[in-house]
Every structure is written in C-alpha cells, then in structure tokens.
Amino acid sequence: MKLLRRTLLALFLLPLAAAAAAPVADMFNERLKSVVAIEFFIQAETERQPVTVLGTVIDEKGTVILPGAAILPGVAPGQLKDFKVYRPGSTESAPAVYLGQDAFTGWHFVRVDEKSRAGLVPVTHWAAAKTDPAMGEELWGIGLRNKDEDFQAYFMSSRVAVTMKLPQKTVILGSDVAGPGLPAFNAAGELAGIAQTSFGQNFLLFSRNQHGNPIVLVNVEESSVVLLTSEVLPYLGRIPQSVTGRPIAWFGAYGLQPMDPEVAKLLKLENQSGVVVSDIMKSSPADQAGLQERDIVLAIDGQPLPRLKPDRVVVSYFGQEILRHLPGDVVALSVLRGTARVEVKVKLGDEPKLVREADRRYFERLGFTAREFLYNDGIMHRASPGTTDGIMVHFVKPGGAVATAGLRPDDWVREIDGTPIKTYAQAMDLLAAIEADKNRAEFVLLVSHGGETQVLRVKLN
C-alpha cells in the first residue's frame, strides 16, 4: 500500500514537471543557438593581437552584444580587423562587422554576415524571467571551450548568493554559471540575465619562497556575475548609430569621488549619498552651468543619489545617469556647496573626441605613432582648454630611433626641429618630410612629460 501510494504520487507529479520545463539538456541545446564565439584581431603598429570573446545574439539581424571589457578603450575601431563568428562546436566561421560601443551599457555590438544568420536565434526568443531570481535559486548557463576544442559548449549551474546594485541589478552566484557575455537561465528555461566579466577573487599564493602572498585572480573564461534581464532587455535597442558610439552626452567634470558615509554623517546628511566634484573643465557644460569644484552632488533630476555598496558605485551611477541622456538634454542637480543647497541645471554637451577616434599615424623609420592632441590630453597636461598645440605620442617602437632618444608613450611633443606645432596636420607634414628624407641624420623634438619639458635629439639611420 505504501509502495502504491508512492507510485501514484510519482505518476501524478511527472506530467506537471514536464509542463513546467523540458529536460535541461533539451533547453540547453535549443538555447545554444543564441550564443557565439567571436574572433578578431587588433592591428597595432608592429604586431597584431588575436582576441577571442563570447557574445549573445539579440535580434533577427544577427546582432551580437559583447561585454564592454572585450575591447580596451584606447583601441580605434579602425584597428579592429577580421571579425569572425563561430557557432558552438563548429570549425566553420562566418564574417561579421563591428558596429561600435554603446556608451551607456558599455556593450560592443557586432553583426553577423547576412548569409550566415540562418540558425541563429535571438536571446529574446526565450521567455524572460518575470521576477528577479531569489536568493538560493538555481540558475544555469552555457560555457564555451577554446578554439582548439571547436568552442565546444558545456553546461554550468549555480545558486544565487546575493543580489546587488552595481548600480544595475546584478546577481552574484556561488560559483561560475556562464561564459562572460553569455546568457543565464532559470530552471524553467527563462532568461535570467547575461553573465558579465567576472570579478577578481582574493587568494593567497604559497610557494617555496613566498608564504601567503595576496593575489587577485580573475577567471576570463567563466563568470559568476549575472546582469539581470530587467537591466538587459530595455537596452538591447541601443545599437550604435556609428562605429564611434556617438552621440555621447558630456558633463565636463573630472575626478568625481563618492561621499564617504562618515563624511555624510559629519555633514548631517545621514542616509544620503553624493559625489564630490574635484575638477571642472573650463567652458565645459558643468562649468557653464556654474558648477564648482568641491560641490557635492546629492540628487539628479529630483532623484536623490542612492546609497550603494561599495561607496564608489555611486560614481558609476551618476555617470550612467548622464550617459542615459543625449547631448542637448538638461539635467537638474541638487548640490551642497559649503553649507548651502544649490540647484544647478546643466545642458549636456557632446563628448569631446576620444582617444579611439583620434587621428593617428605611424612613422616606421622614426619608430613611433603620433596622434592628435585631444581635449582630454589638455586636461591631463593642464593646458588651456581647447588647445591643439602639439601632438601626443601614442606608440613607441622598442629599440626604434625615437625610443633610443628617450621618447615615451604619452609624451607631448611641442616642437619639431624648433618649429612650434600648432596643428596636427602641420606636425604630420613635418614628420613625413623627415621620414622621407633619407639624408637626414637627426632631428630634434621638444617634449613635455609630467610637467617637465625636454629637448630630445633623435639620430636616424
């Protein structure tokens, strides 16, 4: 009788479970159609660096998103070459194009060649989880092996350890749950979120010579950090309009620092959060709005800045609130200035040219890459705003002519052969002439580095 009852119960339960979710292996195999491995290389002056990253398909047009960390910020779109897309378990690749980086989410967007889109399924095809995963809930995801193993897919699962606002809602699981950039699902196969670049974990390294040396390890192949669906789906439409990712809103303050909770208490701002403004760039939107150094921003557009942990997350929050807007939008800030509360309205501008957009040129014989002097370089060098004097050294070929003379990356070249540099074009003319003149034995650069100016003599041949 006992046995019968148990059998009955089992029979009763089985169909229910089938209705709730297909066997996990089936779900896994279906959802594999939403993930790809992407291979490309970064063309530098003298070498090329191959990169492999993982991405999630987001629409019917074969658009794929990659985590922000997939490409370093200084790399120009023109240096990104030969995008190839691999399906899990496949040796065949399809060509793809790079669409750019979205400033707000940080995602890079890549689009698979039209002929090769068949069989790709947007991740939005799978139902989204209606609620945030609860603590202890099990999520599962997809990992991909390396290229030499044909990007073989494998199953991973783990339980939610904690939910945090960083500032986006993010869950951290007990162990790795998916490859960074790949989706994670709940037991019902609903999309729970997308795995981010993993966080560093503290370890102690013991070896014959070192006893408990602290080190930080980052798993680059798997991640235990998942950005929740509610923070992903609303922004999938932010496909960059241009490869530069523009338009990008510009605020114009540098060195924002979180207000320490102890400081808040002392300033009688208990349970409030804020960011301290360190440096306002002259004639920037923040400057024009009358924001001042040492102002503490407490609220944006009427919303008090939230208290987030760790403290510095509030700075990312503020940055994102700005980047959510477009150039020309007005944001209203509540500011503590000394002991007074001030309202400041800032009309956002257009982000000045970024390093990745800067004109640059490599001079093989001289052994360096010159790039145009940007607004942000002016800030670093405390030059008057908007100056275009000089050029920046972007790359120095080891052992090359200028390297031997002592030129270093990030040096600011002010004069070439005694001629003050007023524009990038002028510098290019001068350098091209030197490069082409096979009889030239030497030339002279006037260079600033960290506030110190030096004359460098460069010997050629």
Next chain:
Amino acid sequence: VGALGLLLLTQAAGAAMSGGFNRLLEAVVRIDVREVEFADGAKRISGGIGSGVIISADGLVLTNAHVASPQAVEIQVTLANLECVSARLVGWDHWTDLALLRIDADEVKRRGLKFAHAEFGDSDALFPGETVYAVGTPYGLTRTVTRGIISNNNRYFEPDRSLNGYETGTFNTWLQTDAAINPGNSGGPLVDESGRVVGINARGYIVSDNLGFAIPASVAQRVIPGLVKAGGIVRSYAGIGFRELQDLERFYSLSANTGVLVGNVDVGSPAAKAGLRAGDVVLTLNGRKVDGRFPEQLPPIQQTIASLPVGSTIRLGVKRGDQVVELSAVTEKLESRVGEEWAFEKWGLTVRKVSRAYARENQLTDETGVVVLGVQPGYPAAEAGLARGDIITKVGNKTITELAQLKALYEAYEARPEPQLVEAQRSRRISLYVIKP
C-alpha cells in the same frame, strides 16, 4: 735565514706607508647615528653606520649628509683608539652630500681622549691611474683600508629626481675610484699615498664591482666654511636644467664650444617667469660666454648661478631660432622638495609639508597642504581611507598652508577628540574623509 727574510720583508712593507698615511688613519672615525623617521605613519628611530674624517684639532668631523642629518637624535663617533665619544651636527648640505659634526669637546677633555686630524690634498691635481686609498667602516667593519686608483677624475651625474628624499645637486663633478667602497664607507675619506684627503666617499653601485664615487676635496673645502659659520649653504635658484650641446651645434647653427642647451625650465621658476623655454640656447651668462658642449661642463655653469647672492639678477643671452634675445631673471633661494616632517601619533599619520619645489614638480596650484608619508594600519587616518601620497589640503574649514596649523588642530583633537573632516587630493581628485577617535 728564512724567518729573518720574512721579518725583513714585513718591515719593508710597513715602512712603505708614509707617516702622513699613518696620521690619517688616526683621524678616521666610525659614526653611529640614530635618527627619526616618519615613514609608515609613526615616528620611529632607526640606526645607521657611516664613516667620517676629523679635519681640525678642535674636533670637526667631515662626513656625508646622508650619514648624519638634522633628523639625527644621537651621534656617536668612534675614534681611531676605539674610544666612543658623542658628537653633534654643526652643518648640513644635502646638495653636495656633505655634513659637518663636532666632537663633544668637554667629553674629550674630561676623558683625556686623543685624536689626530687629516690634511686636505689637491683634488684638482688628481689624474686617472693615480693610487688612492679609501678608509672607513664598510658593513660596520671598523677601520677598513682598501686600495685602488682614480678611475675618472671628472664624472658627471645626471640630476636624479626619482628619489623621494633629499636632492643631490649638480654643482660639481665626482671622483670615480676602483678602491672597494661598500655601504658604511659613506663619509669616509679617499686619500692619496701621503694620506692627504682628496675626496669623501659617498656612492657606489651596489651590484657592480669597483665602481665607487667620491665628492672632490675641493668641493668640501668650498662648503666647509659656510657649514661652520651658518650651518648650511644658501644658494641661488633660477630653475634651469642645462643639457650639453654636443652634436647639436649644426642644428642650432652655432660654432662648436658656444652656448649651452636649456633642457628644461621648472614651471613657475624665475627662468620661466623671465620667458626662458626648453630648447633655447644660452650663449652668455651675465655677459660672459658660456660653453656647455659636454655634460662634464654643466656643473660649473650651475655652480655659477648657485653661488650668486639670492635675489641677484642674471642676464641671459639666449638664442631662439634665428633670434638672439636678452632675458633677465631674479634668482630665488634654492629650496629642497623635502618639507618639514611630522608625526600625528594618535591618528597614525606622518606628513611632510608641501614645499615650493614639490608643488612645482607635481604641478600643484600652490604650496597648500601636507603630503601623507604613511599611515599606520588600524589607526584613524588609515581607517578614514587616507593613504601615502595623498595631499591633505583642508581640515574642518581650515585650509592647511602651514604645518603649524595642523599641529594646532591635532593638539585640540588630543584635548577633546572629535571627528575631523579632512579634504585631500589624490592625483588631483578631491576626496573627503573623516578622522574619528
């Protein structure tokens, strides 16, 4: 016969050292210094060993500035007869790395101690290959004599700005010797065969063999009177970093041995205010022709400026492109980048005043603030989040322009501990911190 022969040989070798040399040995001392350090958020006493040489009958001892500094709280001198006697700092000049001590005369008299004093030789007459001896206390090994030759009598060192501590100037070239010089030899004399002091041993490359460096006696003789009289040397500062013109004459359309290149001009310095720029060529200094073709020629040019009274006007004939212009700058007092240091024990915080030179080097707007030298883990400053290198600019509503202000605030805190709001900059980012009891 064999034993006799050996004895005779020994005597012959002993007789080879001159009377002067033996007198010199009687004048060399070991120096034990205990000094205050403000490194890790606390005031600590550390010990060091160096060498020195007695240069007068009344007990003046010449040594290195890096052996005995104003931070010293106790200086002990070990005489040739192995007797210890206390000494005090008389004068200090880190720009030439020289310091002068005086042996406690009362103690000498009371204990009836005896010592000899050394004579200076002519360091300008030294030639490469000449035999020299270094005497000192390498690794604490008292009274060690090593022998070598002058390897180079005109060694130029580039100004070194990477060190966190006190600067050594480029007002002179150095003597190089292969006589073994090790840590602890610092401050000891380099002498010729008759025992005359031709240099003060100061540096060696640690991982090399037989590359030692000494300050020429001529430099010491120039500095000593000022150290005796005023405890230090006042120099003029213009803010010009000179570079050799070698091989660049054609580029600047100059004939050889004409002018010196301006390699850099300190921001906000007298030379910068006068309009001098890096890349300029200085042809004349106060009407006299300047020749800086080789690096070895640069120290005398720096010394010419340094030896002028503070506030002197220097006239510079400057070639810039095709033009020759006359610029004039009014010199300031040469100051170290190292400001006064202090420890705030209960905060676990050590600081150093931002000096004018430090502010210039780090492109700070002015001399406001103190630099954090260190914080002690677990103490209020560290708990607040302050770290080495931060510049504390404000406490409460007081801007810190003088170290005395911070000391006063600290005293008030000691009397009545209350949370203090601290504003500090870290690579130009302003942050607020709270130091709590």
